[in-house]
Amino acid sequence: MSKRNPDYDFKWCPGCGDFGVKRAIESALVQRSTEKQESVEHTVMVAGIGCSGNLVHLQEGPQPFGIHGIHGRTLPIAYGIKSGRPDLNVLIVSGDGDFLSIGGEHIGPQAKRNLDVTAVVMDNGVYGLTKGQASPTTEFEAVTPTTPYGKLDDRMSPLETYLSAGVGYLASTLSTQVKQMAELISDAMDHPGFAVVHVQSPCTTYNDTYAALKGNAKEGIEPLAFPIPDDHDPEDFMAAVTLARTGRVPVGLLYRRSDSVPAHERLRAARERVGVKQLSVDEILTGMAI
Amino acid sequence: MSKNLVVRFAGEGGQGVVGGSEILAAAAAQVGYHVQTFATFPSQIKGGPAWGQASISTGPLLSGGDYLDILVALNRYAYDHNVQELREGGIVIYNSEDFELDEGGRAIGIAADQLARESGNPRAANMIVIGAVAELAGMPLSYIEQFVTKRFSRGRPGDEQIIEGNIKALHMGAEACKGSFSLGSPIEDPTPIEGERILIKGFEASSLGAIAAGLDTFIGYPISPATTMLTFMEANLHGDDYFVGQSSSEIESIAAILGAGYAGKRAMTSTAGPGLSLMGEGLGLAWMAEIPLVVANIQRGGPATGLPTKTEQSDLLVSLNPGHGDMSIPVIAPGTVEEAFWAAAAAVNWAERYQGPVILLSEASIAERAEDILKPDLSLVREERRTVSDGSVENRRYEGDGVSPFPVPGGPGAYVANGSEHDEPGDTTHLPDVHVRMTHRRFNKLDVLMDGDYESERTDAPVALMPWGGSKGSARGAYNEIIEEGEDLGWYYTMYLNPLPPALLDELRAKELVIVPELNYLGQFSRVLRSMGVNAQSITQYTGLPFKVGELKSSVREQMRAESGKLARV
Numbered sequence A: 001m002s003k004r005n006p007d008y009d010f011k012w013c014p015g016c017g018d019f020g021v022k023r024a025i026e027s028a029l030v031q032r033s034t035e036k037q038e039s040v041e042h043t044v045m046v047a048g049i050g051c052s053g054n055l056v057h058l059q060e061g062p063q064p065f066g067i068h069g070i071h072g073r074t075l076p077i078a079y080g081i082k083s084g085r086p087d088l089n090v091l092i093v094s095g096d097g098d099f100l101s102i103g104g105e106h107i108g109p110q111a112k113r114n115l116d117v118t119a120v121v122m123d124n125g126v127y128g129l130t131k132g133q134a135s136p137t138t139e140f141e142a143v144t145p146t147t148p149y150g151k152l153d154d155r156m157s158p159l160e161t162y163l164s165a166g167v168g169y170l171a172s173t174l175s176t177q178v179k180q181m182a183e184l185i186s187d188a189m190d191h192p193g194f195a196v197v198h199v200q201s202p203c204t205t206y207n208d209t210y211a212a213l214k215g216n217a218k219e220g221i222e223p224l225a226f227p228i229p230d231d232h233d234p235e236d237f238m239a240a241v242t243l244a245r246t247g248r249v250p251v252g253l254l255y256r257r258s259d260s261v262p263a264h265e266r267l268r269a270a271r272e273r274v275g276v277k278q279l280s281v282d283e284i285l286t287g288m289a290i
Numbered sequence B: 001m002s003k004n005l006v007v008r009f010a011g012e013g014g015q016g017v018v019g020g021s022e023i024l025a026a027a028a029a030q031v032g033y034h035v036q037t038f039a040t041f042p043s044q045i046k047g048g049p050a051w052g053q054a055s056i057s058t059g060p061l062l063s064g065g066d067y068l069d070i071l072v073a074l075n076r077y078a079y080d081h082n083v084q085e086l087r088e089g090g091i092v093i094y095n096s097e098d099f100e101l102d103e104g105g106r107a108i109g110i111a112a113d114q115l116a117r118e119s120g121n122p123r124a125a126n127m128i129v130i131g132a133v134a135e136l137a138g139m140p141l142s143y144i145e146q147f148v149t150k151r152f153s154r155g156r157p158g159d160e161q162i163i164e165g166n167i168k169a170l171h172m173g174a175e176a177c178k179g180s181f182s183l184g185s186p187i188e189d190p191t192p193i194e195g196e197r198i199l200i201k202g203f204e205a206s207s208l209g210a211i212a213a214g215l216d217t218f219i220g221y222p223i224s225p226a227t228t229m230l231t232f233m234e235a236n237l238h239g240d241d242y243f244v245g246q247s248s249s250e251i252e253s254i255a256a257i258l259g260a261g262y263a264g265k266r267a268m269t270s271t272a273g274p275g276l277s278l279m280g281e282g283l284g285l286a287w288m289a290e291i292p293l294v295v296a297n298i299q300r301g302g303p304a305t306g307l308p309t310k311t312e313q314s315d316l317l318v319s320l321n322p323g324h325g326d327m328s329i330p331v332i333a334p335g336t337v338e339e340a341f342w343a344a345a346a347a348v349n350w351a352e353r354y355q356g357p358v359i360l361l362s363e364a365s366i367a368e369r370a371e372d373i374l375k376p377d378l379s380l381v382r383e384e385r386r387t388v389s390d391g392s393v394e395n396r397r398y399e400g401d402g403v404s405p406f407p408v409p410g411g412p413g414a415y416v417a418n419g420s421e422h423d424e425p426g427d428t429t430h431l432p433d434v435h436v437r438m439t440h441r442r443f444n445k446l447d448v449l450m451d452g453d454y455e456s457e458r459t460d461a462p463v464a465l466m467p468w469g470g471s472k473g474s475a476r477g478a479y480n481e482i483i484e485e486g487e488d489l490g491w492y493y494t495m496y497l498n499p500l501p502p503a504l505l506d507e508l509r510a511k512e513l514v515i516v517p518e519l520n521y522l523g524q525f526s527r528v529l530r531s532m533g534v535n536a537q538s539i540t541q542y543t544g545l546p547f548k549v550g551e552l553k554s555s556v557r558e559q560m561r562a563e564s565g566k567l568a569r570v
Ligand SMILES: Cc1ncc(C[n+]2csc(CCOP(=O)(O)OP(=O)(O)O)c2C)c(N)n1
Pocket: A048, A049, A050, A051, A052, A053, A070, A071, A094, A095, A096, A097, A098, A099, A122, A124, A126, A127, A128, A129, A130, A135
């Protein structure tokens, strides 16, 4: 929306990984509109607070609805949006700090409800917007303004966290792989349930991991990222866990739960099963007659 | 003969003391008495001191009554800690299986459990006690028999035996204290009451008021004394148009109802102090992004975990400003069970009308008490809906200096609902003039909420009494007595605490003194009134219990005397 708003005073730094994520989302939304004959206004983008969440204002092309709220609360806001409006396509855009640190408490409950939303998490291993402090995914021993002796906390493994929380669709990719990311995001939006697309999206200013992800044969740097082998079965949970535990960055679809029944379907089915009649306020009050 | 009867059942949590008082009240209501119940619970599940009280009257009840006519004490502790409130000439019924009293003449021991076993129904101990209470109070047993018969005629096999068993227990209880002694003045027969009456608790009234006004989404996290609204909604909303859910925290509750409100729903949560504290940031977002929602905050006592099961009115200031930054959250505080219905309906409507968060500020003593009221006339309930954007002011959600059309996702007018300062389309902007313009816009929106009504009496009196919330009943009791004694004292009352009806505020500003009885230490409402140019002084109490009429009356008179002394010196 920034094109209409010359006063918007935020810009991503040159080379920021989030540019790639923006392009992938734009393309996935256009594709969805055409394929499903669904207006873009049927999509709601729920944005976290961080450089990453600002994507909601920088998005170009057909404009979805957006809500840019408070730090860490994308999932509960999405839960409320979907509660009475399962027809809406809800897409979360968040960062590693927003989603995994302050908002980490919400992953488990929404995964267990199997909320039908897609979260795109831009992991740059740092708090970008607040200028470079350590985040849960910052490397162990990394020196940042809040870790002067080097980070003492172990690095969190987000992919393992999602899997153990019960996330039913999990993809991991790189901000440089725009085309593949767009496909994964489309696929995740089609998945009937909670889906996470976790993107390594380097912060060129505070934590530039491009070289580490890609590797550099000349300098003898092994790439952190590796493509998920073709013979990986995404319905095999333990195989997904093994990929998540490599300590590296698998690229592709790790896991897709085949028996996914989303939250709103569970409620609908339960109501049908129990078959309780809805009484009117008048009938309830009459039942209290003296 | 007497017009009122106050009976307290005191014992331990899990002994059915609250149930006992509720059965007695329901039975009395059925034969045409006015009733009110009140209870205090321990915060543990089994054990811990608890009591339930039934106040029964031939006329409308303002409060639960200051003194007990009959105290049922199931253990020594219950006796020791409640007997002070027994009126002179009152009677104690004690559980003689647990302890002995040598209270020359005004105490009677009953072995309720043993008698219940003898009656063939070991669970009928409450009925034994109620039989004894009725006998001592001079209330015909037929009243209670009627109730028992109605309650257990559910068309199930065995109903008849249950009815018979309970009636037998009732008579055994009455028999056990026949000829001992009785209350000096037995309660008068009830006079029939006109109209369709219901017996309803405060939390039920506020839940139903909200549903009647069109509420369709309720998401909450359990916390005393607000859980009952959540479970009521879960038990009563089943249709396709409704969503009720248990959240994983109050942070999730507020964000979720905000999401629902954003998506076009009329959404509500219920909570109490600790939960409200966690909702501060989310309420600020609702104010900033202009999202309709209602938070029912059922006040308990104290900061932190405080007094979870007691009553207090100490969340007014935090309700007005629950979060950081400039905001002024609309607050509606019911003073009676009946008002709880209308206040909740008004809260839903206000949220829709001004497109922002509203706090329904209730309290434990209202939420948990049962009262007989006339069935609310549903034809009087309004169902307001926000004006939805038709997309004609494309992408300019925050256009203008007041309420503007609301774009609903799925429809036209896509925008970013923004918690950062933003311009008309909802994009983040930190320019000084935009912050000024949007701040004005948000405060201007309160102008559409100036329609709250209020009560006023003796408006010429220089000194006025103005309670708020659940202190209304005791304050009215005290007021009536003061007026009967020939004093001149004005009366003002409203549920609409923010924004206050402007005409009311004008009247209050003209008073020499406005006396505000309230259940908190700081004198929160009088602080607010003083900040608005009203010379208000509080009478405070912070025991976790409601005001007693007699005590409040003396405090009001004392303040009146001090004020007239001051005037005389001038
Ligand atoms: C409640 C609260 N605490 C702290 C902040 C300050 N804050 C803004 S963004 C941010 C971290 C963002 O990190 P991340 O989610 O990784 O986003 P990035 O900027 O790296 O994309 C913090 C701590 C805030 N806005 N709100």
